[in-house]
Amino acid sequence: MKYVDEFRDPAAAQRLLDRIARRSTRPVQFMEFCGGHTHAILRFGLRQMLPPTVRLRSGPGCPVCVTSAADLDRAIALAHVPGVILATFGDMVRVPGSHGSLQEAKAQGADVRIVYSPLDALDLARRHPERPVVFLGVGFETTAPAVAATLLQAEAEGVPNFYVLSVHKLTPPAMRAILDAGEVHLDGILGPGHVTTVIGARAWRFLPEEYGVGCAVAGFEPLDLLQAIAALVEMAEDGRAEVANAYGRSVREEGNPTAQEVMGRVFTVAEADWRGFGAIPASGLALRPAFAHRDAAQAFPVEVAPAPEPKGCRCGEVLRGVLEPPECPLFRRACTPQTPVGPCMVSAEGACAAYYQYGQG
């Protein structure tokens, strides 16, 4: 597979590891912000291969994990509205809300459909004009433009029964929240490669400029990750903090202006509730008033009781990088992929699920 296989070459990976080991003289801790990175690092076994001076902590980069229980409960309640088809990405289906998951709602008769693309949900709306199709909009800046473009297409084609329930979130505010909280010392940040493809490498300048922390934007293949880690090690050793673009084949300084424009046309920035963080101002995306007629939350108001966190669940600390999954007392005991307590274990990209699935032998 072109542009995949070349970036998985084991010999080149070993050389990058040699370089990292050679250059790394003092202990450093980097946050791998993106759930896709957590997953890739564990899948390829990179953590084991890094020198002991380089430590990686996972952060809140899993949009599924940071969806609040209340938001998920709202989606589940919508799925139970008679006639509604709730279309969702597969990732969300097993996440526990306060009283079960979307998968369990489906078992109870709710019409929940898994789609690969929001366009497939729009297609459902076209094919079932008599039924409201609600698309659960989960994801960061990588996904929000796609959802926005789909909504605009629904408008252009005049498909009235397509709705969006937006729980989209923005990543820079979460990064700030972690740094402001100061709970975990970070010497550098592995920037999310596909989010940055949309928002542009310059979106991370605040990290070196305001916090003195370097950022290396990384792709998702082993060589991409190792190249970014090497860049962060070099920065730490040299005492520099800057933004390095280690995913130049997809990421530009300005990002994707078309995607930003489309996203901005449909969504406006709003306060959002992050599981593990609570409310963060200006960190979420809500549909603009012009699209209120497509807002599922307004079209189908549902009662959602306030949701307490499950007892003993420490997902919040895992998401903030304070706790590594194996350090959580519930990990592998009460909390497993079959019986998940919190979202970090359920989401395929959740740190806990990744650690569980790709556990070190």
Next chain:
Amino acid sequence: MCLAIPAQIKAIEGLMAEVEMGGVRRTVSLALTPEAQVGDYVIVHTGFAISVLNEEEAQESLRLFAEIAALEDAGEEGER
């Protein structure tokens, strides 16, 4: 929030493109990358192309890896 893969555009009709990776094909939207051409590689996420892959940058990265490999090999030789 990241699962996106590089696929090559085989055909374009309006803002929809047929892309292919490893023998698997799908129709994706170019609404976010209207400038993409047949033959380009695009990064595909949830049925949308989110960027046009910069082949020069890709080659540059691969060259860099080869350079690092050579330097590390030379370093090893030097140490023996």
Next chain:
Amino acid sequence: MAERSRTVLLAHGSGGQLSHELVQEVFLRHFRNPVLASLDDAATLTLPGTRLAFTTDSYVISPLFFPGGDIGKLAVCGTVNDLAVSGARPLYLSAGFILEEGLPLETLERVVASMAETARAAGVEVVAGDTKVVDHGSADGLFINTAGIGLVPEDLCLTPQNLRPGDVLLVSGTIGDHGMAVMMQREGLAFQSALVSDCAPLNGLIQGVLSACGSAVRCMRDPTRGGLATTLNEWAQAAGVGIEAEEAAIPVREEVRAACEFLGLDPLYVANEGKVLVAVAPEAAERALAALRAHPLGREAAHIGRVTEEHPRRVVLRTPFGARRVVEMLAGAQLPRIC
């Protein structure tokens, strides 16, 4: 504390952890007997002068027709293969049909014709049957249950309990073909590829290995729902041994790899319907591999791992980077993801 589900979930049928728990907690608890408890692919029953293998399976796949096969072909192959991996020569099948009111008779005929053709190719006969019809909406068009019997040679006892450290693990060909071929057809995914299901009767292939290696074969299984990873875990747990597999040695078609990359799935957990996993004593490994490759269905057979005394009951995969990671049994069903 997380609650276990009190209703049946689709994941209970996916062949992974939840399926195993359902078997333990409901079925084994009530149907108590040592034959069932061994959880082998077929029950080996000793009758005066004869050993019979006996197995049953139900088929509920949707869509009914997919590239490379259909529910009928799948039903015959599935049962033939469960008998064959138990060391039996498959002889007779029963076929029970649950039909949804409104199913076109032409569809039923296509399925039955396919079953007949597959049975002929496998050398078995369908000798008993039943038909029920349910209201429209109560079945996905058509469900099939098959049961099968076969003869087991007197001295042959294939079971994971035979596994010993040093035993070699072989797979007869590429993994993930069936599951991905079917998934590509799913509504809402709309991918196109040349992928076809690998659905095939394996009794000929398996007979070749048994003839070449006899009692050096420890056990065999066809890695259906839950994929190769689940089968390896089943063996590790049943035998209390460790299993080590080499990721780079596991054959996977490029299209299966690509389809999995698109959807965020792992080929190790994807269903196969025409592949067999063979565990064999190390001294017979070359012979077994040659026997597999000599058969049209085993041309891409590969040596993928071994049984070890390290990490008992766990399956460890060595990545192409030399790192090691534990491979768990499938948790629920694998779902396409965007993250």
